[in-house]
Amino acid sequence: MERASPDGNAKKWWKEAVVYQIYPRSFKDSNGDGVGDLKGITSKLDYVKSLGVDVVWLNPVFTSPNDDNGYDISDYRGIMREFGTMQDFDALLQGMHDRGLKLVMDLVVNHSSDEHEWFQQSRRSRDNPYRNYYHWWPAEKGKPHPRRSFFDVNGDAWKLDGPTNSYYLHYFSQKQPDLNWENPRLREEIFSMMRFWFDKGVDGFRMDVIPFISKDTTFPEMPAEYKEDWGRFYANGPHVHQYLREMNEAVLSKYDVMTVAEGAGVTAADALDYVDAGRRELNMLYHFEGVSLGYLPDSLKVPDPKGYKLVEFKEIYSKWDGVFATRGWGSIYLGNHDQPRMATRWGNDTPQWRDLSAKMLTTFLLTMRATPYYYAGDELCMTNIKFDNIEDYRDIESINWYQQVKNKGGDLQAFLEAQKISARDNGRTPFQWDQTAKAGFTTGTPWLEVNPNYTTINAAAQDGGPDSCLNYFRKLVTLRKANPVLIYGEYVLLDKENPTVYAYTRELAGRKMLVLLNFKDTTAAVNTGFDLSKAKVIFGNYPTPSPAGKLQPYEAVIYEL
Ligand code: ISL
Ligand code: CA
Secondary structure, three states, X not given: OOXXXXXXXXXXXXXXXXXXXXXXXXXXXXXXXXXXXXXXXXHXXXXXXXXXXXXXXXXXXXXXXXXXXXXXXXXXXXXXXXXXXXXXXXXXXXXXXXOOOEEEEEEOOOXXXXXXXXXXXXXXXXXXXXXXXXXXXXXXXXXXXXXXXXXXOOOXXXXXXXXXXXXXXXXXXXXXXXXXXXOHHHXXXXXXXXXXXXXXXXXXXXXXXXXXXXXXXOOOOOOHXXXXXXXXXXXXXXXXXXXXHHHHHHOHHHOOOEEEEEOOOOOOOOOHHHHOHHHOOOOEEEOOHHXXXXXXXXXXXXXOOOOOOHHHHHHHHHHHHHHOOOOOOOEEOOOOOOOOOHHHHOOOOOOXXXXXXXXXXXXXXXXXXXXXXXXXXXXXXXXXXXXXXXXXXXXXXXXXXXXXXXXXXXXXXXXXXXHHHHOHHHHOOOOOOOOOHHHHOOOOOXXXXXXXXXXXXXXXXXXXXXXXXXHXXXXXXXXXXXXXXXXXXXXXXXXXXXXXXXXXXXXXXXXXXXXXXXXXXXXXXXXXXXXXXXXXXXXXXXOOOOOOOEEOOOOEEEEEO
16 A cells, blocks of 8 residues: 655644543533533633643533443534533634634544434334445344444344344444444545534544444454454454545545544554555554553453553553654553543552652653643542442443443452453543532532542642642643654663663754653662763652662653753
């Protein structure tokens, strides 16, 4: 396939941006119903602006019965009732643009809700005009070859539907039937819907599981090589790149917008096929290799009791830097609405080390050669809530997996222990604004419990504190944006076998910075080969950095060489 000349150094606004992700349900409730909403976000735009970020990625706000918190859309051109109205949306967009902030929305088009009008029509009869908007398999042909579902209690992605005696495909829940992208009419519907939002002034899309859109509609048996890795099989549909090119030509190329694929199932070997500029598909993609590290294989995200190995962590992020070194562009994240809190998962959430370790992780995210996607609440060093009971969870993933373990007679207690580290709801608890009741998130009963540590971890308490997590993030955003070397500079990993310290340089046009990150709760030595006694410290998470080459627990320090 054709590859363009190197474009990795071409300057683009979205390469220089810091993206801040807002989960609308959990950010700010304006009307006391316990659910965050658009007016709530609008009321906090000065706070968002104060962070110094450029772009907000908003999780889905479209009409939805909320089987999967908005990732099941029943009207792509409407606003979810709980979140407000289209007027509220327009006001939010205007408020953002007035402040120089850009808005990226979530495009969820691998599947819709089963309550979408298209599906309602489609399931009615085999000759309905919308029949081919979805994937159907007539039951008289027997059950099709197995496909795995991420959320289904039985792990089965085929569901028999009574009215037409046919199975439909759902990679996610039964209420999320997969759309049939092989149908050109469906593609045109999606492209026209995208134009609708771009014409309103929206600045881009984050594309939910977009690598999964194309399917071989003969539904052959899944080849054995994919048995443990069906996400990768799903990402290898026959026409995914053709459809993304069509989308680019028909829509994306007509607007100055950014796109980022949720790169589920995409490997380092395939990534450039999505984001090499010459291929005219998408701008960025985010991979799962980093955030999957440290879970036991083939498990429901059960953490390895031995923890994760920093050497492997470094290998993964260095490899992915290399993928985009001369073509395309990378993205980087440690937290989002599908992940636990980064302080708990990748740092150390005990009171002694919480802030230091989370600041260290923030330093990592903001000094790599990739656009940082930073999850709301991480700037406060928020942590996992670690629910004890399944009743506390709201997430379909946790609830259905629990049922799955139960049906198999598995160890429910062990499952719940693992969920304390890995469950998605850990990252979805309400944003901690201040120390008033319910953290100032709502005057009512929050849809998901507020983390009780809000009395000490909250934005109001941190706003004025020079050493707070919040101000650490603000300063680091400013530093990145003021220093192109931190954005475009070449990345070189140092001391790669060091099990405790992550060390690398960034270099551009005669400027060179050295980043040292101690990932452990012990002091550590690092061998960079540089004489640090003469180097200038420009940033760090301790008031006084350790003497050259020695690092305090969870220390982060940036030198100019
Ligand atoms: O495919 C995976 C890993 O290879 C999964 O982790 C998968 O990518 C992930 O669950 C997809 O997430 C996205 O789509 C889901 C939704 O629940 C998530 O919130 C969303 O981010 C279904 O729309
Ligand atoms: Ca509300």
